[in-house]
Amino acid sequence: MSALVSALSRVGLWGRGVVVAMPYLWLLLFFLVPFLIVFGISFSESIVAQPPYAPLIAWLRDEDAGTTKLQVLLNLTNYLRLTGDDLYILAYLNSVRIALVTTLLCLLIGYPMAYAIARAEPSRRGPLMMLVILPFWTSFLIRIYAWIGILKGNGVISNLLESLGLTSGPVEILYSDWAVYIGMTYCYLPFMVLPLYSTLEKLDPTLLEAAADLGCRPFKSFLTVTLPLSLPGIVAGSLLVFIPAVGEFVTPELLGGPDTLMIGRVLWNEFFSNRDWPVASGVAIALLLLLVVPIMYFQHVQGREEEGR
Amino acid sequence: MKRGGFLSWVLWFGYAFLYVPIVLLVTYSFNESRLVTVWSGFSTKWYAELLTNEPLLEATALSLRVAAVSATLSVILGTCAGMAMARFGRFRGRTLFGGMITAPLVMPEVITGLSLLLLFVAMEQVVGWPDGRGVTTITIAHTTFTLAYVAVVIQSRLAGMDSSLEEAAMDLGARPAKVFFVITLPIIAPALVAGWLLAFTLSLDDVVIASFVSGPGSTTLPMMIFSSVKFGISPQINALATLMILVVATGIFIASVVMARQDRQRKRDEQMAIQGG
Numbered sequence: 026m027s028a029l030v031s032a033l034s035r036v037g038l039w040g041r042g043v044v045v046a047m048p049y050l051w052l053l054l055f056f057l058v059p060f061l062i063v064f065g066i067s068f069s070e071s072i073v074a075q076p077p078y079a080p081l082i083a084w085l086r087d088e089d090a091g092t093t094k095l096q097v098l099l100n101l102t103n104y105l106r107l108t109g110d111d112l113y114i115l116a117y118l119n120s121v122r123i124a125l126v127t128t129l130l131c132l133l134i135g136y137p138m139a140y141a142i143a144r145a146e147p148s149r150r151g152p153l154m155m156l157v158i159l160p161f162w163t164s165f166l167i168r169i170y171a172w173i174g175i176l177k178g179n180g181v182i183s184n185l186l187e188s189l190g191l192t193s194g195p196v197e198i199l200y201s202d203w204a205v206y207i208g209m210t211y212c213y214l215p216f217m218v219l220p221l222y223s224t225l226e227k228l229d230p231t232l233l234e235a236a237a238d239l240g241c242r243p244f245k246s247f248l249t250v251t252l253p254l255s256l257p258g259i260v261a262g263s264l265l266v267f268i269p270a271v272g273e274f275v276t277p278e279l280l281g282g283p284d285t286l287m288i289g290r291v292l293w294n295e296f297f298s299n300r301d302w303p304v305a306s307g308v309a310i311a312l313l314l315l316l317v318v319p320i321m322y323f324q325h326v327q328g329r330e331e332e333g334r
Numbered sequence: 335m336k337r338g339g340f341l342s343w344v345l346w347f348g349y350a351f352l353y354v355p356i357v358l359l360v361t362y363s364f365n366e367s368r369l370v371t372v373w374s375g376f377s378t379k380w381y382a383e384l385l386t387n388e389p390l391l392e393a394t395a396l397s398l399r400v401a402a403v404s405a406t407l408s409v410i411l412g413t414c415a416g417m418a419m420a421r422f423g424r425f426r427g428r429t430l431f432g433g434m435i436t437a438p439l440v441m442p443e444v445i446t447g448l449s450l451l452l453l454f455v456a457m458e459q460v461v462g463w464p465d466g467r468g469v470t471t472i473t474i475a476h477t478t479f480t481l482a483y484v485a486v487v488i489q490s491r492l493a494g495m496d497s498s499l500e501e502a503a504m505d506l507g508a509r510p511a512k513v514f515f516v517i518t519l520p521i522i523a524p525a526l527v528a529g530w531l532l533a534f535t536l537s538l539d540d541v542v543i544a545s546f547v548s549g550p551g552s553t554t555l556p557m558m559i560f561s562s563v564k565f566g567i568s569p570q571i572n573a574l575a576t577l578m579i580l581v582v583a584t585g586i587f588i589a590s591v592v593m594a595r596q597d598r599q600r601k602r603d604e605q606m607a608i609q610g611g
Contacts (some may be wrong), residue, residue: 040511045414052435054449056438063445163582166556166560170571296546305448312445323436323438
């Protein structure tokens with residue numbers, strides 16, 4: 026009997042092993058290993074070949090001595106180019122700036138929205154949140170596309186302003202930094218509202234009542250009670266917006282002007298236009314270095330929330 | 335009172351910001367004029383043109399196939415991952431595993447796309463597979479990045495679920511596999527559906543990763559939309575967008591009705607169990 030039990034538990038353990046191993050191996054092979062390859066190729070040299078990079082490791086056969094040597098070539102020129110060329114530094118600074126403005130705009134619109142939903146009747150909260158999440162289900166590309174018709178010269182805003190007599194000619198907002206801010210805020214807003222709502226909803230309303238009973242004005246009790254308690258939501262939402270926004274490609278490509286340089290666009294152009302895979306890899310590694318602190322922090326926050334449950 | 339006024343104003347503004355662009359997009363798909371933003375009369379001719387656009391229909395079929403296969407794969411793998419994170423306690427390499435699950439959620443798409451392409455190229459050199467790039471590589475790439483979303487959905491559902499039912503079944507001698515299929519799976523089924531739909535829409539939406547890992551002859555629908563949008567707006571894209579929104583809205587509506595009905599059924603069952611006991 027005990028042999029049977031141990032046999033079964035071994036099967037159970039074995040089954041557990043399979044359950045863990047399948048996604049584990051998949052992620053190792055298709056998520057972790059690719060980064061190592063990118064890292065390796067960022068030290069390679071661009072050559073005209075298929076694939077267009079020089080191998081890092083080569084076996085050199087010395088016929089005279091009859092020996093074989095292992096040669097490892099690490100080429101740092103890609104990184105020197107990244108730090109030496111203004112284009113890349115400018116693109117990095119621009120990406121951080123645009124992502125910060127986007128995060129701020131999302132917070133400015135998203136916080137009052139999340140607050141209002143959390144203060145609504147309990148039966149209305151679900152549908153109101155559903156309305157925030159719903160646009161997320163429609164295609165990202167199509168939502169960006171929708172803004173082109175609104176922001177372009179002779180577009181919806183331009184025509185509206187003209188018919189109101191506020192402007193005399195067409196107004197072109199498209200192909201500017203502002204168009205990128207609007208488009209990115211629009212796309213990332215649900216990511217901000219979601220974590221904010223879940224912290225604000227859990228907030229105990231008796232705390233605010235206590236503050237009011239003690240003579241605290243609503244605005245002050247918001248600043249001293251609600252805001253500090255919703256800080257985890259603010260942090261999570263900001264990270265969820267900021268991190269992907271830094272590497273964003275589609276929005277600046279479609280809504281931004283030619284001078285709206287962002288690092289995602291630079292990477293894309295190095296890869297597709299210049300076909301310089303090693304430099305594109307270097308740009309990717311540099312972008313990762315820029316994001317590694319916020320990503321680690323995000324995982325830390327996620328992990329803490331998980332343990333709190 | 336003033337505060338309440340401010341808050342409802344904020345909500346109206348927020349929802350207008352979210353929905354006016356979509357409403358305008360749909361409205362102008364019925365515009366007769368080729369100039370998308372100048373209204374000249376009602377017409378459905380752009381929809382008729384869509385149906386005769388052969389490359390577009392092919393790209394749509396390809397995208398739907400990739401989305402269905404990768405969503406199914408990522409639900410299978412994501413459920414395993416969610417189970418491992420929520421139920422298996424501490425195991426060796428759990429930290430790395432957790433990191434690999436949450437990192438893709440925020441990883442910029444350009445990095446994911448580039449790194450997967452370089453992997454496929456390197457694999458082709460070393461083991462001869464995958465032979466060139468196309469549907470297979472896009473499906474693998476989409477499975478990888480949607481897997482993270484599914485895992486998070488399943489994991490949070492499992493964490494919120496009462497595990498006493500599973501423990502009771504285990505105490506009564508059910509084997510882990512049986513417990514999973516008979517008890518756990520039916521309870522988390524709504525999360526599986528939600529995860530599948532999420533993975534499906536994310537795959538159907540992706541242009542950046544697909545551009546990196548696709549090959550000649552495997553242009554997905556978003557890639558096609560992206561390249562035509564770069565040349566400016568056209569009413570045909572509006573019509574296509576409207577159809578896509580319609581499909582998504584229908585899917586979500588059906589899913590939420592089904593889930594609400596299941597929820598009611600479950601509550602009724604619980605009520606009966608309490609009364610019976």
